[in-house]
Amino acid sequence: MTEAVRFHFSVDGDDFSSAGQASVQVKKSLRQLGISPETIRRVSVAMYEGEINMVIHAGGGYADVLVFEDHIEIQLVDQGPGIADIELAMQEGFSTAPDNIRSLGFGAGMGLPNMKRYTDSMEIESKLGEGTKITMRVNL
Amino acid sequence: MKIAQIKELLNAEVICGEDLEREVYSACGSDMMSDVLAYVKDQAVLLTGLVNPQVVRTAEMMDMLCIVFVRSKTPTQEMIELASCSGMVLMKTDKRMYEACGKLYAHGLCGNGEVR
Numbered sequence: 001m002t003e004a005v006r007f008h009f010s011v012d013g014d015d016f017s018s019a020g021q022a023s024v025q026v027k028k029s030l031r032q033l034g035i036s037p038e039t040i041r042r043v044s045v046a047m048y049e050g051e052i053n054m055v056i057h058a059g060g061g062y063a064d065v066l067v068f069e070d071h072i073e074i075q076l077v078d079q080g081p082g083i084a085d086i087e088l089a090m091q092e093g094f095s096t097a098p099d100n101i102r103s104l105g106f107g108a109g110m111g112l113p114n115m116k117r118y119t120d121s122m123e124i125e126s127k128l129g130e131g132t133k134i135t136m137r138v139n140l
Numbered sequence: 141m142k143i144a145q146i147k148e149l150l151n152a153e154v155i156c157g158e159d160l161e162r163e164v165y166s167a168c169g170s171d172m173m174s175d176v177l178a179y180v181k182d183q184a185v186l187l188t189g190l191v192n193p194q195v196v197r198t199a200e201m202m203d204m205l206c207i208v209f210v211r212s213k214t215p216t217q218e219m220i221e222l223a224s225c226s227g228m229v230l231m232k233t234d235k236r237m238y239e240a241c242g243k244l245y246a247h248g249l250c251g252n253g254e255v256r
Contacts, residue, residue, distance in 0.1 A: 017218070020197040027201070037203065045177050045201050052194075105190045105198070110174030117178065 005033065005067040011051050011078075013060025016104060023048035026065050033067060035140070042118040043072050043138050049111040050076040050134060056101050057081065058132065072138045074119075079131040086124050090116065141165075141249045143206050143229055146185060149243045150233040152208060156220050157229030162205050167249050169210075169241040173198040180204070185249075187240050189213055196222040196230075205229065210237045 007029055009022035027044040035043075047063060054061045058080020066073045083089050090112050097107025116122045119136040126132040144160035146152065154160070168180045169187040176186060176198050185206040186199050196219045199207050206229040209215060215223070215230055223230050233240055245251075 017193045020194060020201075024197060024200060041201065041203055048197065048201050049174070049177060104192055105171055105173035105188075105194055108172045108174045110172075110178050114174060114178050 004073075007065040007067075009063045009065075011054050011060045011063055013055055013058065016055055016101075019052050019055040020048050022063050023051055029065075030067070030072075035067075035072075039072070039138060039140060043074060046115045046118040046136050046138070047074050047076070049114045050074070050136075052106055053111050054078045054080070056097050056106065061131075068140075070140050071120075072140065074134075074136040074138075076134040076136075077131070078133075082128040082130055082132055083124065083126040084128060086126060141244070141247065143185070145247070146206065146208065146244060146249075147231055149247055150208060150231070150235055150240050152231040152233040155215060155230040155232060156224050157206070157227065159227070160229065162229075164205055164249070166251060167241065167244055168251070169237050176202065185244075187237060187244075189237055191215055191219070193218055193222060195219065196226075196228065199223075199228060200226050206231065208233055208240065210235060210240050 023044045030040045058078035061078030064075040088094055092113045093109040095107050095109035101107040120139045121137045123135045143162055164183050164185045166181050166184045168176050170176050171188055171190045173194055180202050184204050186204050187208045189210050191213050209232040212234045
């Protein structure tokens with residue numbers, strides 16, 4: 001397989017208003033690569049929700065997007081508190097986000113379910129006190 | 141429905157964006173951005189009472205063409221700049237969410253692209 005195109009981003013955990021900048025950048029880059037608009041939307045929404053989660057819960061982290069010949073992989077890595085119960089976190093409507101985040105339009109318990117909804121596969125590896133790694137794949 | 145017609149129906153003021161002749165096919169009224177990210181279809185308009193940069197980013201992620209701020213909420217300069225970068229139209233109306241959505245729905249603009 002030809003080598004993947006990789007985009008790497010550092011997600012700033014201190015500034016909620018700038019969250020999503022990496023996703024906007026990914027959207028532009030994928031457009032330049034000639035990826036279809038529907039696929040771009042799926043990738044960028046999944047990554048955007050992930051970015052927001054990293055800012056709300058984990059104090060930021062790193063996001064990598066790898067474009068292969070037949071799929072796009074999104075890796076989100078943080079060193080936050082970890083997810084105690086992944087099954088529970090995956091339920092629509094379950095949220096541990098603080099009230100101030102809800103007043104900003106997030107924290108409705110839709111982030112992880114949306115990430116799963118828009119991708120073909122999603123794996124969550126998480127350890128309490130160490131962090132979380134989420135790997136998502138969107139087929140081309 | 142053309143963006144120009146939305147402006148007329150809601151007696152809205154255009155804050156930025158010039159192309160009011162573009163067609164939108166569905167609408168979403170919400171202050172919860174994750175709900176917007178979950179359900180909205182292509183070429184939509186967002187009606188919201190929420191004002192922060194994530195509103196514009198959410199709309200951008202969903203390829204939305206227009207955001208209408210209800211209850212005379214006014215977007216910040218940062219939001220206007222973000223919207224201008226992606227060619228999005230921002231408008232504000234003094235109508236409340238229920239009334240604004242109702243007017244658009246009654247004139248044929250559906251929720252999730254369904255045909256009435």
